[in-house]
Amino acid sequence: MDKANRYKLDNVGKFYSAESTGPWQTVFRFSAEFVDEVNPEVLQKALEHTIERFPGFNVCLRNGAFWHHLEPAASIPQVQPESIPACFRLHTGPNSTLFRVSYFRNRANLEVSHIISDGRGTLGFFRVLVQSYVEEQYGASCASMKHISYDSPQYNEDGFHKHYEPHKAGSTPTRRAYRIRGLRDRNNPTYMEYHLSASEVLEVAHKFDVSITSLMIAAVINAIRATMPSNALKRPIRLTVPVDLRQFFETDTMRNFFGLVTISYMPHHELEPLEEVAQLVQLQLSEAAQPEQLERRMNRMTALEKNPFLHIAPLFLKDWVLNFAARVSARDITSAVSNLGQLTFDECTDGHIKSVNVLTSTNDLNFVICTFGNDLSVGISTIFKNLDIVHEFCRIFSNLGIYGHVNMNKPDGELCETIKET
Template structure:
């Protein structure tokens, strides 16, 4: 089958391409802990099979006169034993491949640049990789891939396809609280916080809210505890990425998400967490409505469609996009991404113990997913003071729900 030799960047990919070569590259990390130690040969064969299905991941970032673009890598990717810090930058030079697969003992890791894909698109690749590995390692019967889109559908720029200029609308930004404190960007802290899904779900239901609303409320209250009294009239504002594929019936594995916002002003008195969770739930119901997500998506794309920017030289675009990204980062306190329930085919699931997702950060970020009865919350932070993380974990302990934490703060290797 003939494959494209190059791909256009989607709207979000263009924004993240301005980070190329910098230490602030945005990288997702998916990890699965398996029942047995990883067989490198089986993983290499599985990776080669997966790239055949998802060729638009095996790419390098190249530069034209007006825009960056993605070019098919000349060589098939190679599995490596884990030897780099978590979410280490993927773009180093023009031939750098924008994803990597590594392993350590019982764990398989997939790291992907946000230039290539978002959380949901990367999940499709990761699940296909695990399925291929189980087939290679154990000879398990092959099940149909959950994702069976065509090459064209995988590489479609759905932002461009569904853009409607006259339906763009901005979101009013309040006076936002930004977490203060000493940062160590060169050596972030990465944590996996594991909780029993059913216990957390029961707690959420007892308060009449969803699990996601409860977790977001717990993060809000964890931040509130650390806020100076003088800042309590400022808004704790979170952006919550929402997958747009179902709304638009898109099968792309490129970036295609919208942003919902949750805003909470603590004020002088501490409301109970269950009250905060009810506020979060009410906001999310409105924020995730299709028309609101579409309006914000169109507003997000409008900058790229600006005629003056479109015909500006690449270095001018990169500078402009860096400024836009910096401005956007000052409009939120943190980001909470929820991938929901991760399901595996019954031929694959028995060989997997848990799944965790992390992302690189310039502040503090939360990635939430569940597999079986394991709720995994990946926390990335560059702050030296881990007060927010401690407050967050203490809430669940105070409710009689004991968790387990894996952490990495060495600058070498992965979370163990």
């Protein structure tokens, strides 16, 4: 393969490629529920049209002497009926493509490896896939992004490398975080969609004088706090929140380009009111999401990659070092919450899409929030067999008078009564 046809991995992609040989890989799953059953032939045409505009997604992971890299796939994958678990690993060999498209009844799913893109970049691919399907299936005409090609260098640049400033790298000392306890089942995670009224959630957020993101993070914190044993209260609950760096730097890249904000909460012996926790979260978010704070962590991550000793190390040693760094970092985190915000599509899709949901694979407990119209969807992923935290999270909103509905990948016999009632 000509080196000109290769794609170098970005900084985050290198970290995630190090896990590619293991049983667990980080995968995003974007789902659109249509008003009619999905037509697989039309979905395949829509995928082919989308790949023409996003060739950087149709790639395979290959091994080099010093780094992994990406090469164009030999062909476009075929859409398949959904038959494997959600967020199942994508890299299974040198010819495996790092995305898949599946369907079940009236739902179409796009799953993408974190090796090639983050949530915001994947959203661009997903938006064009959905709009292309609506055009093909219903004869609509979608005007947005009609003449944009995402094959140009500006959409495939490495934002971390472009904006690397080593003198700004830095770390913040932290206390060891509380780690959720309980039996785990990594081979059979629970995936759950929790749908709420966006307007009702927004009303509560306005009442508390906080953002929806702060309110949802506070609900996660209180749900975790409600299940903590008393002998663990000396440990802070620490959540990571991804922040899109494209809004702070001049880049249109579709590849990974995000920073992580850390929210830390020291639990009290008594459960604090949700409003007070949400206001504390809002304060931390506003301070930690400042560009200079995000740059510290971004440059620290890039500095590790550019370490001269790591740079010349063979690939197997790099993978071990990056995996070890990821495990050490994970010990300081309790859970992760991501909010993709309001998802919009071209007007041509109006009346054809019922709901949208986003999930991610997990090695612990993750929450991914998105809003489509008046539907606020929380994608919950967990490997813990005990669902008490999920139970408490749902109960928080029920107690606020906000009642939702749940889609889940487990049979009724495995659900607690509160989740069933929700």
